[in-house]
Every structure is written in structure tokens, then in C-alpha cells.
Amino acid sequence: MPEPTEAEAANRLMRLAREIARHDRLYHDQDAPEISDADYDALVRENRALEEQFPQLVRKDSPSQRLGATPSTALAKVAHARPMLSLENAFGDEEVQEFVRRVRRFLSLPDDEIVALTAEPKIDGLSCSLRYEAGHLVLAATRGDGSVGEDVTANVRTISDIPQAIPGAPDVLEVRGEVYMSKADFAALNQRQEASGGKIFANPRNAAAGSLRQKDPGNTAARPLRFLAHGWGELSAPLSESQFEAMRRIAGFGLPVSDMLVRVDTIDALLAHYAAIEHARADLPFDIDGVVYKVDRLDWQERLGQVARAPRWGLAHKFPAEKAETTLEAIDIQVGRTGKLTPVGRLKPVGVGGVMVSNVTLHNRDEIARLGLRTGDRVRIQRAGDVIPQVVENLTRGESREAYVFPSECPQCGSEAVAEEGEVDVRCTGGLICPAQRFERLRHFVSRGALDIEGLGEKTIAEFSELGWLHSPADIFRLSQHRADLLGREGWKEKSVDNLLAAIEAKRAPDPARFLFGLGIRHIGIVTAKDLLRCFGTVEALRDAATGENGQAELASVEGVGPIVAEALVDFFHEEHNRTALDDLLSEVRPQPFQSQAKQTEWTGKTIVFTGSLETMSRDEAKAQAERLGARAAGSVSAKTDLVVAGPGAGSKLKKAEELGIRVATEAEWAQIVAKA
Structure with a gap:
């Protein structure tokens, strides 16, 4: 298959971001993966490969920039004192080597400087944070979306691995780890569930997640849950100067820590430990899906910081995919909220790594053609990274059978279905006359990631x-x-009607980023929405910029946006019916002013440009410092620039700053600014 063009890659990354986000919600929030526990990492891996090939196309709503899912409404929400981050994934030795090289580059380390790393099994469970104050367990929470999780304190108190009190602990100790279920306990649980007519769980991870998130702690107590610590969050006093020694101290507090945790000084030793853990995988009492590496020095971790969803100092090295053969029984077409026609393969159910797989996304028309897929074909599927399945080979391609014809009409409304120039996606042209799009747009608008209107679910929207x-x-x-x-309709009583209307009324002043995300503009995820509002402040100001004379250029200059997102915004706001619908919506609601979560300093909202050679830090570290001060690190100097940090060799940017009368600082002066903030 020929290498994708930049336009094809951008479109594919957009589709991957949306598809993976949906499966994230199903997996993390509902513990009910729709495509079995496997179609996921295949998509994530494809996303990662494209991002490496086209680094300029990395999206803010990419899976590489996003955490799990919005917390469920079934349990109380609780904000994390420090974000619960996920980890970047690696699928080969070269990616691990590149991870170490990135650490060296970021920290500007000499080649002979030892970068010690810890390595431990990546257990397949549900992330959980345990907060101890004055030595007593006061709060336990799931990861949720990384910022806000679910309060599971009462349930966690039933887990025997977790001490209720820790003598000698710091005043504030937040331990993070995984709640899991052993293979033997999982098998026994499913036997009991089958005998009693209860729910049969697909795998130990789903069983653990469902057990921990029970409304009744008594139900959790009846489930054999375990806990394994792998890190920490907020602390009132440091545990150590190294990751390895800090974990040993956590173990000394009586919390379980992996006995396969090691500290190594070379990549060869790191990969050797990975191989040893992979060899022992089948004999371990619990499921693992890889090995986690972390930079051992905690002062280096602090300097490395994080990107949108993951720390720069950690990496999850996943195990190779598992494969199986089955029959493609049908190809169905689903119509999404943007009109995209997505082919879904219906498989004869087959077990892969302990999970029954019956559905698999076929991505698009080109992917079907690439594999030569037809109903009745024998196919090989794999579970990449033990998460989601994909078709990797058509085993009966040579058999004489009629080729599959991708529909040229929308199966929902009969409108013409076309692919725009430069795109691989086929989309319905029916717009709002298409019931699938209208329904999906409304469902997206009220979804948990958008306005989160409780009680207005799929059935109610359809009704x-x-x-x-x-x-x-x-x-x-x-x-x-x-x-x-509504009161006269079956199933609707006065209380349920009033509760729904009250939930709607409560959203008349929504969070502006959720509101913008809820509009369903192509390429605009929640992170990109925040970036835009951080720059423009309101949706109205964003609309005015997009419809201005130089709208696309102005939007593209926003950090993290770029030309593709800018074009989508301009296209959206230049459509009169979109502006009319937005005006109609704004007559009913008034989004709150955007509030940045960055540190509030004198530099909050300011724009800083770094130019020339930086001698004490890398350019990435300098930009990260600016972002921690609430500033925006821009790539070019304009009248809106507030500060230019110029190192040796600064050229045209420094000259332009001087011409515009913009404040210029040396690298040493910048260090003083950071220290004082």
C-alpha cells in the first residue's frame, strides 16, 4: 500500500481520534467495550505510527493527548489534587530506545551520563488513588478523566490489601496503583455468576472495574479484589530522591508493590527485564499487558514534566499482539454524527487472549479494498496491545467471489454518499435531513464530554x-x-419530567470548552476547544475571528491548532445555517467565561517567543516552563507578543521584537522570571 499523503494522514488521524474517544468511554466509563477488549490498541498503534510519520499533524484531541473518560454519574465525583496521568505506549525495542534518547535531549544530558530507569509489570486493572491524611485512609478515587474521578472510598475499604492506617506516613500521602482481580479469582467469580444467572465478565479487568464501582460497598466486599501500588500523587513531604527507593518506602508502609520492580542503568538491561517478564507472563497470577519504565531520578522527572495526557518520564512497553482466525459474516455500514459511513465487520465469534471478538471496525472504503474483503472471507485478526481487534489479513483473497461494493447512497436517508477530494472518508450529503446525523449531533451535544445533561439519553432523544x-x-x-x-406519555411521571427539565435548566450556563466541543465541529476535541478559548475567550469571539478577513491565518497561529483545524473552523462558521443555529442556541444559553487551569501569575494569558540557542535547557523545557506560568509559547513574533527570550544566535525574531518595542530577556533573566513566579 502506498504511503499516505499529508492530507490523507490528517484525515485518518481525525477519524482515529473520534473513534478511539468513543471506545475510551465504553471501556473506561462503562466497563463494556463494544468491540471486545481488542479493537483499541490496533487503532492507537496506527495513530502513533501516523503521528511519528507526520509529527506536524499531531492533534490536541489525539489519543496520545487524552486520558480515560469522563467520570460516571453513578458515583460521586472528586477532583484529584494532582492529575492522574496515563502513559505513552511503545510496541518495539526501537521505540524504547527513542524514549531514552528523548529524555536525554530534553534534559540536554551528555552521552556518557547514566539514565537509570525502573521497570515493572504493567498490570491490567483499574487505576485508583488512595489518599492518607495523618496516617489514615480518607479518600479513594478512580482515574476518571485524569482531573476528576469517582469516589470509591467505601468500596476500597473492603479490599484487604489496602491498609486503613499507616503509622509513620507523611501527613499527606496519596498512593496510586491498580485494583485488579487474579486469574483464579476471576474464573471462580464467573462460575458463581453463571450459576446464579448473573453477568458473565469478559476478562479480569472488566470484572475488577465493575466490582470496584458498585453503589453498594457490600457488593464490592463480596468480590475478590486486590491492589498493587505503582506510584504516588500529592505528598506533604518527599518519599525519596528516586522512583525505586520511593516505591520501596511505599512497600514499607504495608502497601503491595510488585516484586518484579527493578532499577537498571542500561537499555540492554531494561529490555532483558522486559523479556523476562514476558516469558513469565503466562504463569503470573494476574493479567499484565506490558512493562512500565520510569526515569529513576525524581528531580529529572520534575524537569521533564508532562504533555497533555502523559509524563515525559514514563513509558508503557506493550506486549506483541495475539492473533486468531475467523469468518467475516457480514459488512454493515454505520452513519456517524458527521455523516461518515463507517464499515463494521461482523465476525463469527472467536476467542483472542481470553476475549470473545465478534465485531471489528474496517475503518473505510480504502481499507476494505486494500484487504480485498468480501462477506464469507476467512480473516486473521489480532489484538494489539491486548486491547482491541483489527483485521490484518484476508486468508481467502484468491477465491473467486463477487467484490464488495461500498454504498454510494446513505443507508439511513438515501442521500448521495461521496468522498471529498483528498479524503478517504465517504460521507452522507443529507446534513440535518439525515436522521442518523441529526440524532448523533444531538446525542453528542448532551454527552458527558459535552454538556452532560443527565436524563437526556439516546432513547429519550430518539423519542x-x-x-x-x-x-x-x-x-x-x-x-x-x-x-x-410529556406528562401524558407512558413512562413519564411528574417527578421524572421535572428532574429532566431541571437538569436541562442547570446547563444554561455551560462550561465554554464543553459547549464548543458539543457543537460537533470537525477536528475540535475538548483539548483543542480549550486551546481556542484560552486564546479568544468566548465562542462569539472565536466566530468573529473565523469569519474575519484573515480568519484562517489567525486561527492557525494558535498553539496546538494548525491549518487543518483552522480550515474546519472557517468552513463551519462561514456556513450561514451553522451561524443561524449557533445564534439560536446562544439565545437560550450563556456559556461561562473561560477559566484557564494553568497557574495564575503575572504571565497568565501572555505570549512568549523563544529564539536563538538556549544553553541551560532545551527549547521544549523552556516552552513547558512558560505553559506552567499560564503563558502561551508562540513560534513567531507579532504585535501581540509580550516577551521574547533571546539566546545566542537570535536573528530575525529578535530584530522584529526590537522594531516593535517588545520586551526582550536573556536566558538568565528568563530563569529569574520562572523562579519568582
Whole structure:
């Protein structure tokens, strides 16, 4: 298959971001992966490969920039004192070597400087944070979306591995690890569930997640859950100067820590330990899906910091994919909220790594053609990284059988389905007349990642749409006009109606980033929405910029946005019906002013440009420092620039700053600014 063009790669990355986000919600939030526990890492790996090939196309809503899922409404929400980050994944030795090289580059380390790393098994469980104050367990929370998780304190108190009190612990000790279920306990649980007619769990991870997130702690107590610590969050006093010694101290507090945790000084030793753990994998009492590496020196971890979703000092080295053969029984077409026609393969169910796989995404028309897929083909599938399945080979391609013809009409509304120039996606042209798009756009608008309107689920949206009450997002806020009619319908009582209307009323002043994300503009994820609002402040100001004379250039200059997102925004806001629908919606709601979560300093909201050679830090570290001060690190100097940090060899940017009268600082002066903030 020929290498993708930049345009093809950008479109594929956009599709991957959306598809993976949906499966993240199913996996992390609902513990019910739709495509079995496997279609995931294959997509993640494809996303990673494209990002490495086209680094300029890395998206802010990429899986590499995003954590798990919005916390469920079934349990109380709790904010983490420090974000619970995920880890970047590696699938080969070269990626591990590149990780170490990146650490060296970021820290500007000489080649002979030893970079000690820890290595330990990556257990396949549910991330959980345990907070101890004055030596007593006061809070336990799931990861959630990394910033806000679910309060599972009462449930965690039933896990025997977790001490309720720790004599001699720091005043504040937040231990992080995985809640899991052993293979033997999982098998016994499923036997009991089958005998009692209860739910059969797909794998130990799902069983552990479902058990921990019970509303009744008594149900959790009846499940054989375990805990293994792998790190920490907020501390009132340092545990050590190294990752390895800090974990030994946590073990000394009585919390379980992996007995396969080691500290090594070379990549060869690191990979040798990975091989040893992989060899022992089948005999371990619990499921693992890789090995986690962390920079041992904690002062280096502090300097390395993090990107949007992951620390720069950690890496998860996943195990190779597992494979199986089965029959492709059908190819169905699903129509998404943007009109995209996505082919889904229906498989004869087959077990892969302990999970029954029956559905697999086929991505697009080109992927079907590349594999030569037809109904009845024998295919080989794999579970990459033990998460999600993909078709990797058509075993009966040579058999004489009629080729699959991708539909040229939307299966939902009959409108023409076309692929735009330079795109591989086929989309319905029906717009809002297409019931699939109208439904999906409304569902997206009220989803947990967007406005999060409780009680307005898929069935309710479908019911109200069929009644003609919902045509656009603004109609949601007019549902009170139908209160009397709704009270007369089956299943709706006065309390349920009032609860729904109250939930809607509570969202008339929504979070602006969630509101912008909820509009369903192509390429705009929640992280990109925050970047845009950090720059423009309001959705109205963003609209004015997008419809201005130099709108696309102005939008593209925003850090993390770029030309593709800018073009999508301009296209969206230049459509009159979109502006009309937005105005209609804004007549019903008033989004809150955007509040940046960055550190509030005198530099908050300012724009800083770094130019020339930096001698005491890398350019990435300098930009990270600026972002921690609440500033935006830009790549070019303009009248909106507030500070230029110039090192040796600064050229045209320094000259332009002097011409514009912009403040210029040396690298040493910048260090003083950071220290004082």
C-alpha cells in the first residue's frame, strides 16, 4: 500500500481520534467495550505510527493527548489534587530506545551520563488513588478523566490489601496503583455468576472495574479484589530522591508493590527485564499487558514534566499482539454524527487472549479494498496491545467471489454518499435531513464530554425527535414547552419530567470548552476547544475571528491548532445555517467565561517567543516552563507578543521584537522570571 499523503494522514488521524474517544468511554466509563477488549490498541498503534510519520499533524484531541473518560454519574465525583496521568505506549525495542534518547535531549544530558530507569509489570486493572491524611485512609478515587474521578472510598475499604492506617506516613500521602482481580479469582467469580444467572465478565479487568464501582460497598466486599501500588500523587513531604527507593518506602508502609520492580542503568538491561517478564507472563497470577519504565531520578522527572495526557518520564512497553482466525459474516455500514459511513465487520465469534471478538471496525472504503474483503472471507485478526481487534489479513483473497461494493447512497436517508477530494472518508450529503446525523449531533451535544445533561439519553432523544420536538440543540432548552404533553406519555411521571427539565435548566450556563466541543465541529476535541478559548475567550469571539478577513491565518497561529483545524473552523462558521443555529442556541444559553487551569501569575494569558540557542535547557523545557506560568509559547513574533527570550544566535525574531518595542530577556533573566513566579 502506498504511503499516505499529508492530507490523507490528517484525515485518518481525525477519524482515529473520534473513534478511539468513543471506545475510551465504553471501556473506561462503562466497563463494556463494544468491540471486545481488542479493537483499541490496533487503532492507537496506527495513530502513533501516523503521528511519528507526520509529527506536524499531531492533534490536541489525539489519543496520545487524552486520558480515560469522563467520570460516571453513578458515583460521586472528586477532583484529584494532582492529575492522574496515563502513559505513552511503545510496541518495539526501537521505540524504547527513542524514549531514552528523548529524555536525554530534553534534559540536554551528555552521552556518557547514566539514565537509570525502573521497570515493572504493567498490570491490567483499574487505576485508583488512595489518599492518607495523618496516617489514615480518607479518600479513594478512580482515574476518571485524569482531573476528576469517582469516589470509591467505601468500596476500597473492603479490599484487604489496602491498609486503613499507616503509622509513620507523611501527613499527606496519596498512593496510586491498580485494583485488579487474579486469574483464579476471576474464573471462580464467573462460575458463581453463571450459576446464579448473573453477568458473565469478559476478562479480569472488566470484572475488577465493575466490582470496584458498585453503589453498594457490600457488593464490592463480596468480590475478590486486590491492589498493587505503582506510584504516588500529592505528598506533604518527599518519599525519596528516586522512583525505586520511593516505591520501596511505599512497600514499607504495608502497601503491595510488585516484586518484579527493578532499577537498571542500561537499555540492554531494561529490555532483558522486559523479556523476562514476558516469558513469565503466562504463569503470573494476574493479567499484565506490558512493562512500565520510569526515569529513576525524581528531580529529572520534575524537569521533564508532562504533555497533555502523559509524563515525559514514563513509558508503557506493550506486549506483541495475539492473533486468531475467523469468518467475516457480514459488512454493515454505520452513519456517524458527521455523516461518515463507517464499515463494521461482523465476525463469527472467536476467542483472542481470553476475549470473545465478534465485531471489528474496517475503518473505510480504502481499507476494505486494500484487504480485498468480501462477506464469507476467512480473516486473521489480532489484538494489539491486548486491547482491541483489527483485521490484518484476508486468508481467502484468491477465491473467486463477487467484490464488495461500498454504498454510494446513505443507508439511513438515501442521500448521495461521496468522498471529498483528498479524503478517504465517504460521507452522507443529507446534513440535518439525515436522521442518523441529526440524532448523533444531538446525542453528542448532551454527552458527558459535552454538556452532560443527565436524563437526556439516546432513547429519550430518539423519542423526542420522533415527536418533532428536537431538531437542533436549541430545541433542548425549549422542551419545557412540551411538559404537559410529556406528562401524558407512558413512562413519564411528574417527578421524572421535572428532574429532566431541571437538569436541562442547570446547563444554561455551560462550561465554554464543553459547549464548543458539543457543537460537533470537525477536528475540535475538548483539548483543542480549550486551546481556542484560552486564546479568544468566548465562542462569539472565536466566530468573529473565523469569519474575519484573515480568519484562517489567525486561527492557525494558535498553539496546538494548525491549518487543518483552522480550515474546519472557517468552513463551519462561514456556513450561514451553522451561524443561524449557533445564534439560536446562544439565545437560550450563556456559556461561562473561560477559566484557564494553568497557574495564575503575572504571565497568565501572555505570549512568549523563544529564539536563538538556549544553553541551560532545551527549547521544549523552556516552552513547558512558560505553559506552567499560564503563558502561551508562540513560534513567531507579532504585535501581540509580550516577551521574547533571546539566546545566542537570535536573528530575525529578535530584530522584529526590537522594531516593535517588545520586551526582550536573556536566558538568565528568563530563569529569574520562572523562579519568582
